[in-house]
Amino acid sequence: MKADAESPGDVVASxxxxxxxxxxxxxxxxFFAYRAFTGDPDRILTRFGFGRAHHRALFFVSRRPGMTVAELITILGITKQSLSRVLRQLIQSGHIRQITGRSDRRQRHLYPTKAGHELILELSQPQSRRIADALHACGLADSEAVSCFMQAMIDADDRKLLDAIATATG
Amino acid sequence: MKADAESPGDVVASxxxxxxxxxxxxxxxxFFAYRAFTGDPDRILTRFGFGRAHHRALFFVSRRPGMTVAELITILGITKQSLSRVLRQLIQSGHIRQITGRSDRRQRHLYPTKAGHELILELSQPQSRRIADALHACGLADSEAVSCFMQAMIDADDRKLLDAIATATG
DNA sequence: AAAAATATGTCAGTACTATTGACATATTTT
DNA sequence: AAAATATGTCAATAGTACTGACATATTTTT
Structure with a gap:
């Protein structure tokens, strides 16, 4: 148990x-910025018995209503087993609804309900305000520099996914 | 089990x-930028059987060698029980070392070993490169806009913690 | 029509990170 | 001597992720 010492040995002190x-x-x-960014919605999610995974799922479904389960899995970068429980809970709580595909009846198209729409707005508002305030504090009202930076941080394949959302969203 | 429907009902389609x-x-x-940012080290950590928690602990210990367990807990924003296992593993693997405080022998001062120092460099290099490349791609070489933005995103109390690190680090 | 592929869903087992609560030890302060 | 502090550990629980296996409905291919 004594993994501890009185004198520096091998240690790097600088x-x-x-x-x-x-x-x-x-x-x-x-690291700190992202923690602050996720902290706001975390407090709200607790009220619903939800976690960050629920937030992310609801976010992308709201950002691209009608997306299929497979598309959501691709964007979130998780397995269907991981999504399964989260999605089931969001459906049972009445925040997301599945609609069987018209052309391909194997697919399930995902939509936020009114409740889901309201929840994602409530979760996004403090995040939006935090970003807007930070931009304003630095005199970056148009956010071009920051947006460019964040986009450039993303891997090419993820940027494609993002473009797909942007295209659908306008 | 049939939480699914053929027709839109309550649904928000826009x-x-x-x-x-x-x-x-x-x-x-x-969201995407942070995922890319953490993805690089995640791949390396797997080789050691470590997770993100190990990375964070090693990062801050390396950023401020000699910090006490209590200080590390405060910065990470987790409980001592959560830190316990992670820290024990980092000590057993020879990446971090504890040294009993000279003035207060209850305290344990944390230091990276040479191995720990090398590991945090290996973990940080791809992150640093990613940031530098993104800044360069957007013509933001001095990173002032982005740094200001990220700092402004952080809560006041966390910014104090950060200042303490910056002061110690120069 | 039969076979193969696809989209989705579920069950079981495991891992990592986090929590709360309770308790123990050593050391310092009062 | 008593109280407070710094650290550590055990146990139970939760959220999020993973892999592997298997099931069902539907579509596509042969």
Whole structure:
């Protein structure tokens, strides 16, 4: 149990800094920024007995109503087994509804209900406000620099998925 | 089991957009950007049987060597029980070392070992490169706009924690 | 028409990260 | 000596993810 010592041995005592990792400060900032960003909705989700996975599913379904289960799985980057429970709960709670495909009756098209629509708005509002406030505080009202940066951070294949959403959404 | 329907009922068929949530596009971008950002180290961590929690712990210990367990808990925003297993594994694997406090012998000061130092560099390099590339692609070499934005996203109390790290790190 | 492929769903088992609550030990402060 | 603090551990629970196996309905291919 005594994995502990009185004297430094092998130890590295100097902090890693910009000399080691040029973007270390931004790495750190991104960690904290994302935590703040997800913290707002987390508090709301607790009221419904939901977690972040529910939020993400509802978000993308609301962003692209009528998407199939397979499309949602691709965007979320999880397995159907992982999505299964989350989706079942969102359907049972009346936030998402499945509609059998007209042309292909194997498919299930996903739509937010009115309740689901209201919930995603409630979850998104504090996030939107936080982003808008941050942009404003830095004099970046048009958000072009930040949007470009975030887009450039994303892998090519994920950017394709995003384009598909943007196309459907306008 | 038939939570599914042939006809739309209560359903909201129009996608949420900028009219509903002004920053909806940036919310979406941030989700994908962060996923890409964490994806790089995730692949490396698997080799060691570690997860993201190990990465975060090692990151902050390396960023501020000599920090106590209590300080690490505060920064990570988790309970000591959650940290316990992760820290024990990092100590057993020889990536972090504990040194009993000289003035207060109850405290355990945490340091990365040489192995820990090398691992955090390996984990941080792809993240740093990704950020640097994204900044460069958007002509934001000095990263001022992006850094300001991320800092402004963070809650006041977390920003204090960050300042403490920055002060120690220079 | 039969066979293969596809879309979805479910069950079982496992892993990682987190929680709360209770309790233990060593050390410092009062 | 008593109280507070820093750390650590055990047990139980929850949320999110995974793999593998199997089932059903439907569509496509042969």
């Amino acid at each position: 902090p890693i800094g910009t000399a080691d990792i040029p973007q270390i400060a931004n790495i750190e900032l991104l | 996608p949420i957009g900028t009219a509903d949530i002004p920053q909806i596009a940036n919310i979406e971008l941030l």
